[in-house]
Structure formats: structure tokens, C-alpha cells
Amino acid sequence: QVQLVESGGGLVQAGGSLRLSCAGSGRTFSGYAMGWFRQAPGKEREFVAAISWSGSSTQYADSVKGRFTISRDNAKNSMYLQMNSLKPEDTAAYYCAARKTVLAIITSDYDSWGQGTQVTVSS
DSSP states (O other): OOEEEEEOOEEEETTOOEEEEEEEESSOSTTEEEEEEEEOTTSOOEEEEEEOTTSSOEEEOTTTTTTEEEEEEGGGTEEEEEEOSOOGGGOEEEEEEEEESSOOOOGGGOOEEOOOEEEEEEO
């Protein structure tokens, strides 16, 4: 497994932007598909975005398409989530996750998780 640490969360007004980072250690990111998930209070953890190990393939939840961009830098063992045009409904704890082999959008398909970073969007 790879150890993951998220950063970059915070409080932002609606319409604003944030960039989340996920740093990995323990194993190289190469060969691992990565994903971002989020969980709001009282709700299930949900898929946000995922990226293949090479970065050539990405997938997004419909709710964030056109506003969020996932990217990665394997040389730095890092993954990012650029979030633009933020809405109050984006408020949640955001988690990065990793899994060996192919990209996935199901929470249970990932076996390495970070501790999460809080994103709060005020109206």
C-alpha cells in the first residue's frame, strides 16, 4: 500500500477556487490509479474524479464535470484536484485514494486512503 496525505482544503466563497494536493510515500505512484472522493456530514462517501496511472485517462462525477480537473505528477508522487466555480454543495471532506492497476470509480475498489482535507464553500 501507499501512504497518502491530502492538503489544500479550506474555506472559500461560492464561485471561488481551491487546489487540493495528495502526496504519496512508501511506494512510487507509478502503476497506481488514483481518485478523489468526498463525504459530507450524514452522507455516503462519493466519487469525485479519477485518473489512470499514466494520467492519460480521467473520469469525473457529473456534478463536477467542467468545474474540477484532476491531474498527477508521478515524478513528485503527487496528485491534484483543481476546483473552480465552487458551490456550497461541494462542501465536504475530500479524500484521495489509490489502487493498483486500472482506474475505478467505486469506493471499495480503492485500498489506500488519506485522512482527508475539509473544503467548506460559503454562500
